[in-house]
Amino acid sequence: MIHRWALALVAAIAVPAWAGPDISDAEAVSWLQRVSDASRKLPYEGIFVMQMGDRMKTVQVENHANGPSSSSRLVVLDGRQREIRCYRNKSVTLVWDAKGKRLERRLGSRHFPDLLPENTARLVENYSLRLGSLDRVAGQECRSLELVPKDQYRWGYLLCADQMTGLPLKAALVDGDGHPLVQYTFTSVHTGSSGKTDPEMPDMIPSDDLHPIDSGAIVVKVLPPGYTREVAIKRKLPNRNGEVEHWVFSDGLSYISMFVEPAPKNLVSMKGQSTRGMMNMLTRKIGPYQVTVLGDAPWPAVEAVAMNLSVH
Numbered sequence: 001m002i003h004r005w006a007l008a009l010v011a012a013i014a015v016p017a018w019a020g021p022d023i024s025d026a027e028a029v030s031w032l033q034r035v036s037d038a039s040r041k042l043p044y045e046g047i048f049v050m051q052m053g054d055r056m057k058t059v060q061v062e063n064h065a066n067g068p069s070s071s072s073r074l075v076v077l078d079g080r081q082r083e084i085r086c087y088r089n090k091s092v093t094l095v096w097d098a099k100g101k102r103l104e105r106r107l108g109s110r111h112f113p114d115l116l117p118e119n120t121a122r123l124v125e126n127y128s129l130r131l132g133s134l135d136r137v138a139g140q141e142c143r144s145l146e147l148v149p150k151d152q153y154r155w156g157y158l159l160c161a162d163q164m165t166g167l168p169l170k171a172a173l174v175d176g177d178g179h180p181l182v183q184y185t186f187t188s189v190h191t192g193s194s195g196k197t198d199p200e201m202p203d204m205i206p207s208d209d210l211h212p213i214d215s216g217a218i219v220v221k222v223l224p225p226g227y228t229r230e231v232a233i234k235r236k237l238p239n240r241n242g243e244v245e246h247w248v249f250s251d252g253l254s255y256i257s258m259f260v261e262p263a264p265k266n267l268v269s270m271k272g273q274s275t276r277g278m279m280n281m282l283t284r285k286i287g288p289y290q291v292t293v294l295g296d297a298p299w300p301a302v303e304a305v306a307m308n309l310s311v312h
Contacts, residue, residue: 021130022148028129031145032120035159038166039114041065046138046189047077048112052182052278061111074111086111112184113168115157117252126150126226126251127157135160137169138186147253153224153301154254155181155278165191173278176298181278211235215312216245217289218260222308224301226251249295249305256295256305263290273299287311 023031045062058077064070076082117123132144142160149156158172170185211234223229231248237259245260263285271282280302281294286309293306 022128023131025124028124029121031129031131031161032116032123032147034166035145035161035168036116036118036120038162039063039116039168040070040118042165042167042191043193044167044189044191046186048184048186048189050112050182050184051180059112061113063114072111072114084111112171113186115159115168115171115253120252122226123147123252126154127253134163138189140164140169140189142169149176151225152176152298153226153304154251154297157253162191167191173296175277179277181296211243213245216247216260217312218245218258218286218291219310219312220247220249220258220305220308221310222304223249224251224304227254227256227301227305230255254295254297254301256293256297256302258305259292260289263288282306 040063043063043065045060047058047060050057050059057079060075060077061072062074063072070087072086074084074086126149128148128150130146130148132146135142135144137160141163143163145159145161147157147159156174156176156178158174159168160170161168167189169189170183172180172183174180213232213234216232227249228251229247230250231246233246234243235246236242237244240261242261245258247258247260249256249258267283267285267290269282269284271280273280278296279294280297280299281292282302283290283292284306285291289311291306291309293302295302
């Protein structure tokens with residue numbers, strides 16, 4: 001039953017007819033920082049629905065706000081058993097499969113409703129913010145916000161932030177035509193301490209699994225406007241011999257990954273888009289290397305990275 005009415009709630013997120021004119025950068029930063037702080041610093045728990053195309057997931061989330069030791073826990077309530085635990089600057093995923101429970105390292109700890117960067121000032125360089133009308137989600141009033149990209153290199157966001165706390169109660173990532181790519185909405189949410197203890201940090205994957213690097217086999221000559229390097233590591237990936245370079249670039253909201261590895265003898269360059277349109281990918285040969293660039297960003301951003309590479 002939850003899926004039927006939750007689907008109606010999520011599908012209701014669309015391009016807002018209420019959107020007003022762009023507000024000043026200073027006012028935009030103030031609004032966005034309030035939303036960002038609420039997502040990270042407030043203790044809260046609730047259940048939200050995530051939808052990508054015709055696929056839906058129901059997720060239980062808890063956020064334990066304890067300063068530097070803040071942590072959150074997400075449990076997928078349907079389909080394959082999956083639990084994500086996020087700690088400041090660390091994140092792991094517990095997965096249950098036919099072989100039992102196993103642990104995976106994740107890069108980054110962002111998740112709904114914690115979608116905005118810790119420092120939102122950089123966002124106004126590449127997005128305009130428009131304020132909308134009041135809405136009601138999970139029984140609570142929220143203010144509608146629209147983050148509008150200033151160019152073709154990033155998707156837009158629609159948010160509805162709780163009037164009292166600033167916590168996002170629903171959000172949607174939208175393409176250039178305003179079509180939703182991924183959507184989230186709380187069906188129930190409670191802020192304030194629940195009395196629950198923080199989830200204990202599970203045994204981590206060995207620290208030598210990820211190796212930070214300053215430079216690699218490939219040089220990115222030019223990044224899309226607003227994007228900077230967030231991560232540069234060597235890591236092992238499933239079904240790969242040896243380590244792979246993994247670079248992550250971001251503008252604070254959109255993320256692009258680049259994987260560098262030795263090229264196979266018969267490499268064929270590929271480009272494509274996920275069936276739901278959110279993810280774009282391009283694989284090409286640069287010197288002796290295979291480079292795969294992919295991200296939850298528009299095609300011009302992924303192409304700009306992939307076509308501005310050279311051998312170090």
